[in-house]
Amino acid sequence: MISGGKRSFSSRKNSSCFGDGKIQATPRPVPIPRLRSSSQSSGRLRRSPGGRHYPSSPPKKTVCGVCGKVFRSHYDKRLRRARDLSCGDKRVYLAYPLRRVQCSRCGGVKSEQLDWLADNPLYTKRFAFFVGRRCRETPIKDVAEELFLDWHAVKELDKQYMQEQLRRAGKPTPRVIGIDELSIRQGHNYRIVVSDLERGRPIWFGGKDRSEASLDEFFAWLGPEKCGKIRLAVMDMWQPFRTATLKEGNAPQATILYDKFHILQHLGEAMDKVRKQEYARLSGQERRFIKGQRYNLLASWGNLETEGKSALQLLFKVNKRLHTAYLLKDSFGQLWDYHHPGWARRFFNQWRYALRWQRLAPFEKFVRLVATHWDGIEAYCHEENKVPLGFVEGINNKIRAIQRRAYGFRDEEYLRLKILTCMLPKL
Numbered sequence: 001m002i003s004g005g006k007r008s009f010s011s012r013k014n015s016s017c018f019g020d021g022k023i024q025a026t027p028r029p030v031p032i033p034r035l036r037s038s039s040q041s042s043g044r045l046r047r048s049p050g051g052r053h054y055p056s057s058p059p060k061k062t063v064c065g066v067c068g069k070v071f072r073s074h075y076d077k078r079l080r081r082a083r084d085l086s087c088g089d090k091r092v093y094l095a096y097p098l099r100r101v102q103c104s105r106c107g108g109v110k111s112e113q114l115d116w117l118a119d120n121p122l123y124t125k126r127f128a129f130f131v132g133r134r135c136r137e138t139p140i141k142d143v144a145e146e147l148f149l150d151w152h153a154v155k156e157l158d159k160q161y162m163q164e165q166l167r168r169a170g171k172p173t174p175r176v177i178g179i180d181e182l183s184i185r186q187g188h189n190y191r192i193v194v195s196d197l198e199r200g201r202p203i204w205f206g207g208k209d210r211s212e213a214s215l216d217e218f219f220a221w222l223g224p225e226k227c228g229k230i231r232l233a234v235m236d237m238w239q240p241f242r243t244a245t246l247k248e249g250n251a252p253q254a255t256i257l258y259d260k261f262h263i264l265q266h267l268g269e270a271m272d273k274v275r276k277q278e279y280a281r282l283s284g285q286e287r288r289f290i291k292g293q294r295y296n297l298l299a300s301w302g303n304l305e306t307e308g309k310s311a312l313q314l315l316f317k318v319n320k321r322l323h324t325a326y327l328l329k330d331s332f333g334q335l336w337d338y339h340h341p342g343w344a345r346r347f348f349n350q351w352r353y354a355l356r357w358q359r360l361a362p363f364e365k366f367v368r369l370v371a372t373h374w375d376g377i378e379a380y381c382h383e384e385n386k387v388p389l390g391f392v393e394g395i396n397n398k399i400r401a402i403q404r405r406a407y408g409f410r411d412e413e414y415l416r417l418k419i420l421t422c423m424l425p426k427l
Contacts, residue, residue, distance in 0.1 A: 064103045065113040074099040075109050082117060084124045091148070094124065119160050120153065129427050132161020136426070139405055155414065162417040165424045172196050172203045173226050178392040179235040179245070180259075181210040182399060184415065185408070193419065194218050195395055197234060197387050201423035202395055205416045215244035219251065230254045232385055234392060236262035237373050258376035260336050260389045266369060267329055268298050270362035274325045277362075289315045290322070297322070301330055324358055341378040348374075398422055 062074045080098040083091065098121075099112040111121070118128035134143045135158040144154045174196040181190045182205075192214055194204040204221060207214025219227050230251040235241045236259050246252050275297055279290045293315055296308045304312070316323035332351060338344040352367050370377065379385050402418050409415040 062099045062101050063113040064101055064106060065111045067103065067105045067110075068113065069103060069105050071101045071103075073101075074112070075102045076100055080121065082122055082124050084127055085130060086147075118157060120156060123153075123157060128157040128160050129164070131157040133426055135161070155411075159414065159417060161427065162421045165421045165427060166417070168427070169201075169424055172199065173229060174198070174203060174222075175229055176232045176387050177203075177230055177234070178259075178395075179215065179233060179241050180392045180396060181238070182396060184403075184412070192218065193395065193399070195392060197391055200388075200391060202420050205419045210238065210240065212240040212244040212247075215241060216247070216250065219244070219249070224249065227251050228253065232257055232379075232387065234259055234387065234389060237369070237376070242376075255379050255385065256376045257379045257385055257387075257389075258373055259392060260380070261393050263370070263377065264333065267332055267366055270360075270366045271297060271325055271329045273362040274360055275322065278319060278322055286318070289318050297326060300333075321358070321360070325360055325363065328355060328360075328363060335377070336380055338381050339383060341381045344378050344381050345374075395423075 062071045063069070064071070077097045077099040079095060081093050081095050084094050086092055096114075098114075100109050101112060102108075103110045114121075116125055117123075118125050120128075131143060131147065131149075131154055134146075135154065140151055140154050140158070143149070144151045147154070176197040178195040178197050180193055180195075182193050183189065184191055190207075190210040191205060192207040192210060193202055195202045204218045206221075207217055227250055231254060233245045233251065233254045234257045235245070242256055244250060245254055245256065272294065275290060275294060279287055282290070293311060296304060296312050299308070301309070312326070316326070328351065335344055335347055335351075338347065348370070355363055355367065380389075399419055399422070402422065403409065403415075409418075
């Protein structure tokens with residue numbers, strides 16, 4: 001409606017024209033004046049009754065990357081870049097602001113500590129763990145070429161991965177341990193490896209040689225409380241290992257059990273000496289039956305193929321001494337099948353009686369060796385001592401495979417980490 005040449009706002013209606021010529025009114029939004037507080041004239045909207053005020057979050061705290069001290073402020077921050085897991089064949093880098101703090105404890109400006117970064121701040125921690133998983137089965141050189149990294153960078157990332165594995169595994173409390181020496185290089189350079197046979201993993205690597213003092217370092221590292229919980233120690237017949245284990249303050253309560261495979265190794269050496277003596281005693285065409293039979297004579301009869309068995313049967317027909325020695329060697333393994341010490345002793349006495357008048361000097365020397373260490377052999381007859389004796393030798397084979405894959409280790413600390421984590425689960 002138009003009145004006096006001016007439009008009235010309260011009675012105004014907007015109209016629209018359709019194709020039929022009719023005019024229809026369409027409503028429009030009506031403006032509402034801004035509400036003002038009676039006590040303030042700043043023009044802000046009044047809060048609704050019962051409204052809550054949420055305080056802003058506190059500022060981020062910065063942790064010193066060296067000493068761990070927490071600061072509420074920072075010195076400055078700079079943009080940094082760290083490599084992350086790749087996406088297909090593309091390398092991925094994360095850009096992030098890195099703060100620095102003026103640390104009064106360290107006496108200088110130090111970078112902050114970020115949990116998701118590796119020890120080398122150029123890489124994320126999950127990328128470091130990926131490199132560590134690849135290095136479990138692959139040489140460092142191949143991993144470095146695959147990921148376009150420096151050889152030393154891959155080695156340091158692998159070290160951090162293995163250190164994290166040991167941290168999560170925790171310090172062990174073994175009850176059954178296996179002790180063995182390991183040659184790390186030529187020249188009778190030995191180190192000692194101690195394994196937890198119940199959990200199936202190495203727990204200590206160290207020492208300077210295979211002496212009593214070197215094994216004392218393990219018991220000092222383990223502590224007197226945990227040493228008192230050791231009930232069984234599996235080892236070879238090396239006297240310094242036995243002396244160090246039963247020493248007062250180490251593990252005098254532990255039962256000594258000699259490794260079956262080390263004992264059979266001595267028996268195999270006696271068998272090989274008999275073969276050499278027979279070969280030296282004979283001459284001419286009589287030697288042809290013995291030549292080339294070293295592996296067959298040292299192997300068990302059940303592990304031989306048909307060709308090897310045929311060759312031994314022909315040899316035994318012409319050489320009764322080698323036949324007797326082989327039967328004695330192959331039957332001695334039954335000693336570890338008994339569950340009572342008395343029956344084991346009876347078997348050994350019968351085996352030793354069968355050796356009489358056979359003129360097998362290496363076997364007689366072996367009998368004296370077993371008789372001297374009989375207490376550590378018959379201990380296996382008790383049911384609670386039936387532990388996997390092959391684990392210690394299996395660990396040695398696994399370590400040798402690690403050394404061959406790397407063509408040797410110059411860094412002994414890196415070798416130690418490799419040995420202690422070879423049986424731990426992947427991260």
